[in-house]
Amino acid sequence: MKTTIKGEIIMSEYNPDYKNLTINIEDYVSKHYEKNDNNCTDNFQCILCGKGIKHTSKHHTIVAGEGIQYVLIHKDEWDYAQSKENTDGGFMGAWDIGSECVRKLKDIPNIKNYIRKPIKERA
Ligand SMILES: [Zn+2]
Secondary structure (H helix, E strand, O other), rough: OOOOOOOOOOOOOOOOOOOOOOOOOOHOOOOOOHHHHHHHOOOOOOOOOOEEOOOOOEEEEEEEEEOOOOOOOHHHHHHHHOOOOOOOOOEEEEEEEHHHHHHOOOOOOOHHHHHHOOOOOOO
């Protein structure tokens, strides 16, 4: 079963069993990623541009699988993905995306179902 849309990489060796399509956002990685990554000293880091995320209020979350942090798993399956039942040997866990980079993804159909908004915290 082909489970990955957007991009050519199909990591069939992991044989995941997700019911929803996964979305590959690797095409959206900034060409400045490496430079930003080298300069980043923050605890949280955006997987698309490599810049630090200083405030947790801007800390969008994705959960990735199939051996690459850019293959997004549908939110309905995050619990499954993190369970022992997950058949995806390439499960990658949770990653962060900054609020500016989230906007670059807005034209991907149903992308909202793959990204958790920042959890509001009391100041
Ligand atoms: Zn970013």
